[in-house]
Each structure stands twice: as structure tokens, then as C-alpha cells.
Amino acid sequence: MGPALTVASMTTPAPIVSATDRRQVRRIVRGEAVITAVMGASLGVAIGVRRLVMRTVQTNEPGRSVALYGALLWLAEQHRLPGRLLEIGASAGLNLQVDRYRYLVRGRPLGDPESPLSFAEPWDGGPVRDPWSVQGTLAIAERRGCDCAPLDVTTVEGATTVLSYIWPDEPERLVQVKKAIELARRRPICVEAAAAARWTKERLAERHTDGLTVVWQSVVYQYLGDAERRDLDLSMEEAGAEASQQHPLAWVTLEPTGDHLSGFELSCRAWPPDATVVLASSGDHGPPVRWYAGASSSDKSSRTIGCPSYSTGATIVPMAVRITQRELRNESGEIMRALDGGESFVVTRNGVAVGELVPLRRRRFVAADAVLAAFKGAPQIDAPRMRAEIDAVLDQASEPRA
Numbered sequence: 035m036g037p038a039l040t041v042a043s044m045t046t047p048a049p050i051v052s053a054t055d056r057r058q059v060r061r062i063v064r065g066e067a068v069i070t071a072v073m074g075a076s077l078g079v080a081i082g083v084r085r086l087v088m089r090t091v092q093t094n095e096p097g098r099s100v101a102l103y104g105a106l107l108w109l110a111e112q113h114r115l116p117g118r119l120l121e122i123g124a125s126a127g128l129n130l131q132v133d134r135y136r137y138l139v140r141g142r143p144l145g146d147p148e149s150p151l152s153f154a155e156p157w158d159g160g161p162v163r164d165p166w167s168v169q170g171t172l173a174i175a176e177r178r179g180c181d182c183a184p185l186d187v188t189t190v191e192g193a194t195t196v197l198s199y200i201w202p203d204e205p206e207r208l209v210q211v212k213k214a215i216e217l218a219r220r221r222p223i224c225v226e227a228a229a230a231a232r233w234t235k236e237r238l239a240e241r242h243t244d245g246l247t248v249v250w251q252s253v254v255y256q257y258l259g260d261a262e263r264r265d266l267d268l269s270m271e272e273a274g275a276e277a278s279q280q281h282p283l284a285w286v287t288l289e290p291t292g293d294h295l296s297g298f299e300l301s302c303r304a305w306p307p308d309a310t311v312v313l314a315s316s317g318d319h320g321p322p323v324r325w326y327a328g329a330s331s332s333d334k335s336s337r338t339i340g341c342p343s344y345s346t347g348a349t350i351v352p353m354a355v356r357i358t359q360r361e362l363r364n365e366s367g368e369i370m371r372a373l374d375g376g377e378s379f380v381v382t383r384n385g386v387a388v389g390e391l392v393p394l395r396r397r398r399f400v401a402a403d404a405v406l407a408a409f410k411g412a413p414q415i416d417a418p419r420m421r422a423e424i425d426a427v428l429d430q431a432s433e434p435r436a
């Protein structure tokens with residue numbers, strides 16, 4: 035079968051195929067050696083190829099569970115309530131299996147030790163001081179997901195579709211996703227076919243017994259239109275306004291930052307009160323996840339809080355390590371040293387935050403030579419032009435002074 039072969043030179047087209055369809059198929063296959071080879075099979079196959087070419091890319095990356103699992107531990111430590119996990123844009127639902135994977139952290143396993151899928155040392159630092167004890171309090175009572183085009187990996191077609199979106203030069207990811215599929219086949223989770231905003235609104239309207247509701251999304255925001263984003267934000271805010279200590283709500287997002295070079299950002303917006311915390315940065319497909327707080331982050335400077343580009347109306351608060359009254363008493367020496375080193379703490383009593391320990395801001399002397407060296411490569415400033423530009427937008431009037 036030569037690459038010059040096109041649909042036009044093939045067998046009689048099936049009656050269901052319109053002239054427009056044939057033209058489109060011809061356009062897609064012409065010059066594509068691989069697809070024209072497939073075309074040798076039948077026109078039906080060619081049409082199938084066209085359907086696949088037209089699909090948008092739809093990864094489902096279980097490596098992102100590495101970030102989600104930490105976020106769930108962080109929430110579990112605060113609330114100690116059973117959780118309801120709702121994922122939007124869940125694809126095949128592989129991240130809804132989050133607690134059924136194994137995570138090897140500082141040589142000790144977390145999650146399910148028997149899981150076929152294991153992530154070795156995926157964290158830098160940690161979301162909580164002692165994830166091994168906190169995982170005992172993590173209980174996912176319900177897990178549900180939606181997607182506008184859900185994939186079912188219990189079928190050959192669904193599994194092949196998920197695997198087909200992995201780059202061929204990433205064989206480790208291929209192995210990991212196959213293991214996640216193996217687990218999903220043993221413990222299937224049905225992802226509902228629904229649009230993100232509407233489904234979330236419906237789920238949040240359902241009344242439940244006491245428990246934490248976690249809405250989770252990874253790499254979904256960019257696919258939503260403006261109207262759907264607004265509806266989603268509104269549904270979350272309305273449900274947030276109704277949230278209480280018995281029914282807290284958290285919206286955990288793992289999304290690309292505005293700056294493509296700085297990877298992904300894991301954030302949590304939680305009610306009550308309405309506060310957003312940037313928990314970690316991560317790679318596109320999960321590991322490595324660098325926690326901004328926790329017991330042993332090796333890069334303290336990375337705790338700088340960034341503002342998620344898509345968040346509306348939330349307050350960004352610096353992340354503080356939560357400690358119990360008992361920890362404050364028993365580990366006061368270590369806590370004072372950490373405070374001296376710039377760390378902040380929230381002290382809890384019976385799981386409820388009651389106070390903060392925040393370091394005093396000290397003035398730091400920086401030698402003039404160091405400042406000059408730091409600005410050595412800075413661009414030259416045209417002083418008269420800069421003054422003129424400032425004068426164009428500001429004036430010197432001192433009134434009114436509010």
C-alpha cells in the first residue's frame with residue numbers, strides 16, 4: 035500500500051458517508067504516511083481515524099494524586115471529618131482512587147501499601163508534620179466525578195484512549211497509568227457525563243450528614259468557557275457561604291500558573307472562613323510536589339505565596355503550620371526555634387484554631403555594595419522620561435488626604 039493512496043482511489047464509499055465527510059477524510063489523510071497505511075483497511079477505519087484526530091487531548095494523569103493526597107491529609111488534619119470527594123473534569127476518574135495508591139515518603143509508605151501503583155519519594159517537604167498518623171483520620175466516604183467526555187478504562191477502547199495521550203518518550207508514565215488502570219478495573223468508579231458547573235451546583239445542593247466536602251480539579255480551568263467559569267465560581271461561593279464547622283467545604287485545584295515556566299500550583303480555597311492557601315508547586319504530571327509548609331521542606335524560600343490567576347474574591351493567606359495545644363506545650367523549644375527562623379504557627383484546641391504565632395518582622399541591613407551588585411544588570415533608566423511618565427498619571431496635590 036503506497037502512501038499516495040487516498041480515499042478517492044479506494045473502494046466504493048459506504049452510503050452513510052457524505053461527500054463532505056469524504057473530502058474531510060481525504061484532507062486529513064493526504065500526505066500522512068501513517069494514516070494512509072491504515073486507510074488500506076477500509077473507509078470505515080479511515081473515518082474512525084478522523085474521529086480520533088478530531089478529539090481534543092484528554093489525559094488522565096494519576097501522578098497528580100501525589101498532590102491531591104497531600105491536600106487531603108492537610109484537610110484531614112484540620113477537620114478530622116469523613117470526606118466527600120467530588121472531581122470535576124475527572125476524565126477516567128484515575129485521581130478519584132487517590133487513597134488507593136501507595137506513596138513512599140522518606141522511606142515510609144503512605145496510602146495503600148498493597149497498591150499496584152506506587153510513587154517513590156514524590157514530595158519535597160510535606161503538607162503536615164506527621165502524615166503517617168494523619169492518614170488514619172482520612173476517610174473518603176463518597177467519591178464522584180464528572181466529565182463532559184468521560185472515559186471508561188474498564189473497556190479496551192477507554193483504556194487505549196487514555197494510554198494514547200502519553201508521549202512515547204515517557205515510558206515510565208505509560209507503566210504507571212497501566213497500573214492505575216489495573217486498579218480501576220478492580221475497583222471501578224463511574225465518571226458521570228456532565229458539564230462541570232452544572233454538576234457541581236447539583237452535587238453541592240445535596241444535603242449530607244456531617245462531613246467535609248472537597249471539590250477537586252486538575253488541569254480543567256483552561257477548558258471552561260468564561261460563562262461556565264463564572265457559574266462554577268458562583269456555585270462554590272454560594273455553597274461556601276452555607277458551609278459550617280460541621281459541613282466545611284474545600285476547593286482544591288491543581289492548575290498551571292499564569293507563568294508557564296513555573297509549573298503547576300496546588301491551592302485550596304476553604305470555607306469557613308473564605309481563605310485560599312497555596313499549598314505546593316508541582317510538575318505537570320504530579321511529582322515532584324514541593325510543599326510550602328510542613329515539617330521538612332528543604333527549600334524554605336519557596337514558601338512565597340502566589341495568587342492563583344483564576345481565583346476571584348478569595349483572600350490569600352500565608353500558610354502556617356497547625357499545631358495542637360499539646361504540641362505547643364511539649365515541643366515549645368522546637369517551635370520557638372522555628373518561629374525564630376521565620377515559621378508561623380496556628381494553635382488549635384480540639385481541632386479548632388484559636389491563635390497564631392507569627393514571627394516579628396525585623397529590619398535587615400543590606401550593604402550598599404550588595405544592592406549595587408544586585409542591580410548591576412538592570413536596564414538603564416532615562417530619568418527625565420520616567421519623571422514625565424509619572425507626572426502624566428500623578429500630580430503633586432496633597433488634597434484630599436483620606
Ligand SMILES: C[S@@+](CC[C@H](N)C(=O)[O-])C[C@H]1O[C@@H](n2cnc3c(N)ncnc32)[C@H](O)[C@@H]1O
Nearest residue numbers: 093094095123125181182183229230252253257
Ligand atoms: C487535561 S484533562 C485533565 C483530566 C484530569 N483532571 C487529570 O488531571 O488527569 C481535562 C479534562 O477536562 C474535561 N473537560 C473539559 N471541559 C469540561 C467541562 N466543561 N465540563 C466537564 N469536563 C470538562 C475534559 O474532557 C478532560 O477530561
